[in-house]
Amino acid sequence: MSGRATEAAAPPAEAVARDPHWAAKMARLRARSLPERPAVFTDxxxxxxxxxxxxxxxxxxRTAAAAEALTQEVPEESREEWVQGRPEVLAADAALAAADAALEAGTIRLTFRxxxxxxxxxxxxxxxxTEEEADQGHEYNVATFPAALIAASSVDGMSEDEAQELLDTWSDPDAKALFTAAILVNQTLRVDLGKG
Structure with a gap:
């Protein structure tokens, strides 16, 4: 293989004439990453x-502390800091952080590219x-394609056998959510065509 085949092709002269920044624009286009989509499961x-x-x-x-700050005539420039430092606000903030941590620990995240x-x-x-599926407008085999797509799109390294196992053992809504995450990342248009 020649060294020339591995180098980026020179931009067409016509494109450079229209846009002197064409090479930089093309480099940005080549550098775009493939879109990703998460699937989140919390039991x-x-x-x-x-x-x-x-x-x-x-x-x-926070609302109660803000009202108290007004009655205590806390200066406006230090009111937010005063509210954030109230014991009841600090306790509620800590409780929210703990609840968020518990939710995170109880959540399974999968990513599809x-x-x-x-x-x-x-x-x-x-x-x-199949012929019947084609007649119904499907572009793939509904029995074999979902697991193959999930595995091929999985950033986490899920195998096709593992994907099929989940599709066969999970509830219908959960199995559909898994497949939907994999198919949507491959079929959702990311380009903003409305701006010109």
Whole structure:
């Protein structure tokens, strides 16, 4: 392989004439990362409720402290610091931090990255729809494609067998959420076409 094949192609003269910064623009385009999308699973709904309750208690403590600051005639320039230093606000803030930490510990996060277009096309080709699925408008085999896509898009290194295991053993909504995260990152348009 020649050294020239590995170098970036020189920008077309016509493009440089129109835009002298074309090479820099093309470098930025080449450097764009593929989009990623998280999938978050929390089995204990009480963890989410605890965070919401703690946030509400903190808001109430701040409101009460702000009202007290007015009655205590705390100067406006130091009022926010005074409110933040009140024991009830500090306690509520600590409770929210603890609830957030518990939610984080009880949450499983998976990350999916979009596939380059040729890889996506190859994956679709390996999992063509059945005749009946094609008649229904599917572009892939609904039995084999989901696990393959999840594995191919997984940033965490999930294998196809592991993906299939989760799809087969999880509830229908959870399995759909897993597949949806993988397919959306590959099919959601990221370019802002509205600005010109």
């Amino acid at each position: 204990d709904p009480s963890l989410k409720t605890a965070v919401a309750d703690a946030a509400l208690r903190l808001a109430r403590a 979009a596939l380059p277009r040729p890889v996506w096309a190859n994956l679709l080709a390996k999992h063509p729809p």
